[in-house]
Amino acid sequence: MVDTVAINNKFALDARMGPSFQTTVIALMGGYEDRNQDWQVALWRYDVSLNHRPLSEIRAFLSHILGRRGAANSFPLRDPLDNTLTDENIGTGDGVTAAFQIKKTYSDSDRPYVRPITIVSNLVVKVAGVTKTVTTHYTQTDGVITFTGGNIPTAGQAITVSCDWLVRVRYMADYNPISLPIGPDTATPFASAGPFTLMEVLR
Template sequence: MAFHEIRFPAKLSFGSVGGPERRTEIVQLTNGFEERNTPWSQSRRRYDAGLSLRSLDDIGELIAFFEARQGQLNGFRWKDWADYKSCAASATVGYEDQVIGVGDGVTRDFALSKTYASGGSAEMRGIAKPVQGTVRLGLQGDELVETVHFTVDYATGIVSFASPPAVGAQVTAGYEFDVPVRFDTDRIQVSVASFQAGEVPQVPVVEVRL
């Protein structure tokens, strides 16, 4: 599958509905207990872009974007307005937001990640689509300078140090990020009359694994 490094218009994704989903397999035992398991190591996000459309111009922009991606064929970036920062939604991105690794004196490349923690449990999510110019990196509590101390591959979420961090040195990062997605349909049905009456089309979007 090809991936286009372009973001779905942020003004159209604002107001959309969606978020993470999990797949849990539940077996009900005869004694009333349950066995629960999941084939997914991470959640997958789904959205409906149709709810954010407010004008016929918005529909025109959506159709142009849909056609350029050839429906489900090519992936693209999506801004999840509920979760697009390494920090809290109301906070400013900082270079110490997330711990992404520890130096071993050899490794230069580190993958961006975000950890979700609650009640003593935590899940780590890989971040493959950071937003250009937003990545801040820290080493042992000191902020580094992009292009001087490190570079960022904005298509993969890999940061590369000019020199490998020393053994035990904590690597931290802050950033904004997009979700890699594709349309989950090859058809968009729009009725102008219905749209003007308040009915909006369904435009499902689903996260893709990279």
């Protein structure tokens, strides 16, 4: 279960981020390689440092670490680069399938990548361009839209969504250091934290 406490947007400043795969590479004779893609879904990694911030921000960061019990509990993060969908196509009806995963497709001429989205808000669902009503026409749980009886999209109908979304992450380590380069009794006290890493998790 993911906690509801989202990390402060200011923590995204100065972040280094990107998708992470896991691939097993075995060297073969003659310089060839055997490569096995261990993860079919990439997990995003965020490397963050809070440099020279007001003490109030560092104290908020400390409270957040304690609330999550270090690396034990996941929480939602707003990716500063990628956090909305607008009329994103998530499937096509066939008259039978009722459940559709909210997802974002990253275009690539050889290997398009589909990223599942599980934490959403301000959701708008359309079938063949017609906006549907939550509970009446569909329900949504963990990013899966399930159409109710009598409202399953028929063959050829496009299902599209617009929404804001968050990434489920956890602290990679239980220890995330804080430093005080200028003491709290000075005229303009500030502190720093990190670097620390947030890693996307599936649950």
